[in-house]
Amino acid sequence: MSKKIRTAVVGLNMGLQHAYAFHESEQADLRWVVDLDEARAKSVAEELGCSYTSDWTAILDEVDAVSLCTPHHLHAPQALQAIAAGKHVLVEKPLANTEEDCLRVIRAAEEKKVTLMMAYVLRYIPAIVRLKEVLNSGRYGRPINASCWVEGFLPPNPDSWFARKEKLGGGVLFSHGCHYVDLLLWFFGKPELVASLGTRLGTEWMEGEGTAHATIAFSSGTLGHVSCSWGIKHSGAPARFHIQTTEGLLALPADYRKIEWVTDKGTETIYEEAPASIERKSGSVKYEVEHFLSCIAGGREPETNGRDALRSHRTIWAMYASRGEKVPEAAR
Ligand SMILES: NC(=O)c1ccc[n+]([C@@H]2O[C@H](COP(=O)([O-])OP(=O)(O)OC[C@H]3O[C@@H](n4cnc5c(N)ncnc54)[C@H](O)[C@@H]3O)[C@@H](O)[C@H]2O)c1
Structure with a gap:
């Protein structure tokens, strides 16, 4: 050994x-x-x-x-x-x-x-790995629109490093949304255009935005959208991911344990994680850590190497640099 x-x-x-x-x-x-x-x-x-x-x-x-x-x-x-x-x-x-x-x-x-x-961590979770395979298979149509909701409440902590933009590197989009921007890039390939808007409403204790909407137009034509927040006390989001394709809807619940395929014929569960035989304290982190050790x-x-991370960070920095178009006075 x-x-x-x-x-x-x-x-x-x-x-x-x-x-x-x-x-x-x-x-x-x-x-x-x-x-x-x-x-x-x-x-x-x-x-x-x-x-x-x-x-x-x-x-x-x-x-x-x-x-x-x-x-x-x-x-x-x-x-x-x-x-x-x-x-x-x-x-x-x-x-x-x-x-x-x-x-x-x-x-x-x-x-x-x-x-x-x-x-x-998400990249190594079995349901996410399966979702990538499902998308690559082409059997479920061409993805038109991918929506992702990551909405939670972070107790205000104005003295923490989270509150300082320079330490956090931005706001919730960079800190937490980066997982989901990374996944969208992994799922759909080359990003062409990005836009984002953020607000500090409800998370004024943070210097960076505590709520963000970010959109990516991929060269394939697919649109991806991430809605993320640390200021939402009751999310009510329908899933973690909804991916609408030319043939139906792929849905991934927030617990990452199954994938559903919804068409006019009904809902089919196309993947479901088997219940764990042993409860591990490491949770999902065990998958990424095993990958790290195997790579060494x-x-x-590694699948998630530094250059790959830089690609998704650059996408977020482009989102931050994008500015919303000012609505004309006449429309207000
Ligand atoms: N993947 C996820 O889902 C997930 C979730 C939470 C946090 N994170 C990431 O984990 C990292 C840490 O976040 P956190 O929420 O645990 O932060 P935290 O501030 O709650 O904890 C950081 C810990 O590091 C310790 N620490 C700070 N500087 C140190 C030093 N020089 N030497 C030794 N210990 C030091 C602190 O005492 C503290 O216990 C961040 O990169 C964050 O984005 C990832």
């Missing part, structure tokens, strides 16, 4: 799922968990039987790979430091807050020949 990959997780909020996934994996040996909040790191370490520290730079020599699950403005400097030390890196989204920093990290990983993977072991490029 090949040697296990020695791992560390930095940042233990979202990173807790990463720690669970490394702990559960046959491919990994979770050595360290790290958080500035040492008490938190200690309690996670006790649960998972590994070491803990608040200084991630001190333990780099003892691991092969790190997961960076820290605030967005830290992703680039931390990734660059880990890569310089020859470590494989799994970075929570987004890769970095600027194009320049994304390119720096991507080039550094290429030069050092280490694995750089983006933690786009096999020297393969």
